[in-house]
Amino acid sequence: MTVRVVPRAALDAWVNDLVQRQKVYGVQLKEERFAFGPLVRAADLRLDYDVTLLPPKKYFLPQREVLSRFDRFKVEFEPVLADEPFVLLGVHPYDFEAIRQLDAIFSRNHPDAHYLTRRRNATIVVSDVETPSQDVFAACMGTATADCMDGWDVLLTRIADATYAVEARTEKGTALVGQIQGTKGAGEADLEQRRAVWDRNRDVLKKHQLRMNPEDLPDLLARSYDHPVWEEKAALCYSCGSCNLVCPTCYCFDVADELHWDLQTGERTRHWDGCMLEKFAEVAGGHNFRGGKAARYRHRYYRKGKWIHDLTGDIACVGCGRCISACTAKIANPVEVFNRLMEATS
Amino acid sequence: MRKPRIGIFDFACCEGCQLQIVNLEEEILDLLGVVTPVEWREAMSDQAEKGESFDIALVEGSITREEDAERLREIRARAKFLIALGACATIGGVNKLKNNFGMNDVKETVYGEAADMPHLETMPTKALHEVVQVDYMVHGCPIEAAELAHVVRTLLAGKTPTLPAYPVCVECKLKENACRFEFGEICLGPITRAGCGARCPSEGSWCFGCRGLVDDPNTQAAREVMAHYGKTIDDLRGKMLLFNSK
Amino acid sequence: MSRTVEFDVHHVTRVEGHGNIKVRVKNGTVDEVRWLVPEAPRFFEAMVRGRSWEDIQTVVSRICGICSVTHSLASIKAVEAALGVEISRQTDRLRILAHYGEQVESHVLHVGYLVAPDLLGQKSVVPLVTSHPEVVQTVIALHKLGNHMMEVLAGRKTHPIRLKPGGFAKLPTEAELRDLKARLQAAVPQLEALAEVILSLAGELPDFRRETEYIALVNPPHYPFYHGQIGSTDTDERVPVAEFERVVNEYVSPQSTAKWTRWHRDAYGVGALARFNLNAEHLAPLATKVAASFGLEKGCTNPYLNNVAQLVEVVHVVERSMGIVDELLEAGIRPEKPHVEPRAGVGVGCVEAPRGILFHKYEFDERGRCLAANICIPTNQNHANIQKDFEALLPEILDEEEDAIRLKMEMLVRAYDPCISCSTHYLDVEFV
Amino acid sequence: MSEATVQNRAPAGADAPRSIYLPEPATLVDVRPMTKQEKFFRFQMARAEGMKYMPGQFAEISLPGIGECPISISSSPTRNGDGSFEMVIRSAGAVTAALHRLSPGDRVGVRGPFGTHFPVEDEFRGKDLVFICGGIGLVPVRSAIHYVLDQRDDYRKITVLFGARSPEERLFIGELYDLKTRKDVFFQETVDVADPTWGGNVGVITTLMPQLRLEADRTVVIICGPPIMYKFVLLELRKLQVANRNIYVSLERHMKCGVGKCGHCQINGLYACQDGPVFRYADISSVREAI
């Protein structure tokens, strides 16, 4: 589909119509910060947000999700798959890249039906960043803009005060955009403005400056296993897992059973977990395979920069900067750590 | 199958934890479907026979007098599982604030001239496990009704429930809250054991540590973090005293 | 008739906290009748010393699990008075709503779970689940309403989180308030149903009267729980809450060792009946009707009817809550953040707890650290009155069966809904 | 329903993958105590073809309401003509304790088999085999031992070293005795701490190793035991000049999903559940978290 131009008012009218017909999740204000949530009206949608507290991955891998329902005495399990279509409004490009990476993880080897069912039910509207967050460094990771990414359904870019450029890439996206009344084809000037937004974002989404190419990370890490930075930084780590939990590319989970009051039926659920938590690698009997803070701390950076890369070829940090802001101890900045490793080994 | 017998007991506390059992609302009927309450002074006139045993004793409150310690030992002897209910029972909670002062001082402050009377004798506050063996702790001030329900159901299914080892920040992140530190407040979340679903941060307040500290709180981090946010370690200590006095 | 009765009700059940009744009657004359409180003292007034103004609420809320909103509000008002903090009308309204939630929860708990079994001849609410399921369902529904109000306004059913000096840590949304309005409306027929059940059983309440002084907040034309001055049925004088120490006159009784209170007589009563006796004309319409259906009138001196007054109050606060929600929705919820600057000062906060008038007083240094505290709880204020009631009641019922005597005395204690765990300062006594 | 709603509904039915977290029913057919802590179990899958697996693989055993845990399959596929499989389970926590309370006829949920297996059909063939097992480490290795004994002619010299903490913690006592008496197997065992009934070797398992007369270039060594054991056994093997590519280890890690998703079993970049639990030591000798 070609690029079209739509006034904000028309966009709002469409959103107000859409929320009547479909489940829509969009970015809204939450306690002076932003979060994705069920959208009830266009007026609540904040496309000018800087960053959401949690990434939109929660719609594909929810914080807590029922995997199956069981009967304890019959020993029977019945799968639970969330099969409801929804529209996700306002995903930033870096977060979209993270979703794409998770897609790869959850479809390789044993494909995960729970994730994939939610994923296939989603129509994703990516929106270019309007306000850079305090710690974003997507531009360093090549995720500042979605122009060269694949897989998104719709891309929304604010090209003037109350005017958006909208482009659909998939059938789902085309159908969705087709419902917007009052769009017109984009002219060369509009496209130029859109490119300007991208250029600007590739420039400004760089609150921290990574002094290397992301592609160099696997090699850099391969030689940094014994670097002092791990011990140094980890000394201040609370093992609180915040850096894991806010990360759009983290996907570790735990599984637990919950019984109902009949003490017979219940649910098997999965919950987010984090490799920074103390007991993450502990086995029955108490042996902990990653018992030291530094070992856990290092593992997170290796997962971002090497282990996932070894698996899928992706650098699993998209530069959203959430871990930097979320870490109370102020030690979770990947850019700072990677730059430190550079200094020492170059 | 015989329904497990349950007894509910209280010591020095606000009885808010027992209230959470009532606050199960309709679910209390479910609870009564799977256990037989044999003693619950706050809600029932029936009392178990002296020395009668029960499967689960839920005990709230702190121990502040020798006579209470004695009664607790007696309850322990009669109970297969003894579950400590709420901060007063699990860590001493606000009752331990008292331990920061001399016992005579607290008595005189409250009772003035009458402070010498023998029945006012008080000893430094103790959590239950400092007096008897406790099989399981349901933390919180007050406890979360849902957590208690979970613990009871888990036990009845023949499984020992496990306490979260991670700090409140985990649940705070899952709830998608903005961090209180960003608002210039001191939050005990990073060093406090989770399980409450980050109640207080989710309600716009700092965590005051009612579930006790995690096993290995990073005190060095706490120091530097306070400095980073322009606070002192004394500010932090002041907060910690509320529920985690020694 | 000459008979000997001797019993000890060790730990009266279905009350909050531990209280004992000791009776010794020899040859038809009362040798001893005493209301004793063996609850372990917890020394809150000593414990809060050194704490910051911003932590006082967190600590003193734990005085009582059932009136935690009340204790929180009393302390917050005291802190605000001491530090000179102004609050917005929105904060004021929201606090009153939260406080109303606690009145509903506490009164329904008391009347429904603790007193109703007496009236239905049961030892607890448990058998009522099968014998009177619809009553239990109604009680649960209303209890939930009270809890829900506290959750939406104060952030939790017990030990509020959002209530802070200066305002609210988090505000309810307008959607939540609209939902609350609907729930309040739905509660009206349930209240009427509960009132009917209690009315049909009211005959079980003993007919016993004793003249005494009643003390409560007054604030015409309101039936006040939150704002007002101290009023008494013995005088037209109205005392500002800051001068509460002039009213409570705590003293150590030679006959018992509990710290008692007195103003114009040797004892006074506080609580729902006291509030009713001072403010009945300001009740909301349905509450007025319910009171009339029980024949409850100003000047009532039967302490057992405190339970009826509680029921009337539940109806009243539900009615008034709807008005407050409307007012809040009309104005719209404005985002506000509490702002407080510490300074040195002394302040008193007073509100009506479900069980009666409650006073908190704090003194702070210039950094806002607490130097001294004085907390005077309603249950303490009622103890002398319970004792006096016992002394008057026992001779009247001496010819009844021992079990009946025991039950009536226990019911009397329960009528006061004593919240013994509140006991910030208790003098308990040696007991057998 | 709107156009978009119809369009973006996930295709139902055929191509929707089955949940990989869904246990299948199985029945406990036999259970016997082995030691104070361990019990022996035999399960039969409800599905007709039974359990198809190779030595060294594991399965996730579920008790709904309690949980799920990974357990090695201890029997050999050469002996499960009826499709049943055997396990030895130590009561170590919630699920395993509840498994210990089961009796024959009770049902469990099973997922699997998962993971890599001992290359009994490939690298092991025509080689001298040395099995070194500590304690419960015997359990997964037993599957391979049975397998090679059942195809005895495909392999050369077979050696089994077994170490237990104490005599009463020895597993499969009858089978240990058979191994000892077999002419075609060299068997040695030891206990860390003896008791009055014990007349055999005393000392940790490495004390048995100097007696090994290995032809390093045609020997494959299999190691399984508690985490602490590997390091010391490997040191001894180095002295015996066994190449890392001829050493196989079976590693245990915390594990939730068994299918390379949950992240718990990661050993640096490897997943114990997918890349293992059986690893060729040469592949992990430089993986820092492995041993």
Ligand SMILES: Cc1cc2nc3c(=O)[nH]c(=O)nc-3n(C[C@H](O)[C@H](O)[C@H](O)COP(=O)(O)OP(=O)(O)OC[C@H]3O[C@@H](n4cnc5c(N)ncnc54)[C@H](O)[C@@H]3O)c2cc1C
């Ligand atoms: C590949 C593999 C093979 C195994 N084979 C056997 C065997 O043959 N016999 C045997 O007795 N045990 C075996 N174990 C160990 C067994 O899985 C644990 O003892 C068991 O998970 C403990 O679970 P629990 O619920 O009883 O204990 P809990 O302590 O209650 O466990 C809590 C949770 O932690 C996890 N966990 C704890 N310990 C381990 C662990 N060691 N490995 C993986 N997850 C763990 C589990 O997921 C469990 O749900 C094996 C482990 C692995 C990884």
Ligand code: SF4
């Ligand atoms: S590692 Fe940090 S910056 Fe990178 S994607 Fe994760 S949360 Fe964002």
Ligand code: SF4
């Ligand atoms: S957020 Fe910071 S303190 Fe918490 S686990 Fe991560 S690095 Fe450690």
Ligand code: SF4
């Ligand atoms: S608000 Fe408190 S609990 Fe939440 S993340 Fe921040 S420090 Fe942790």
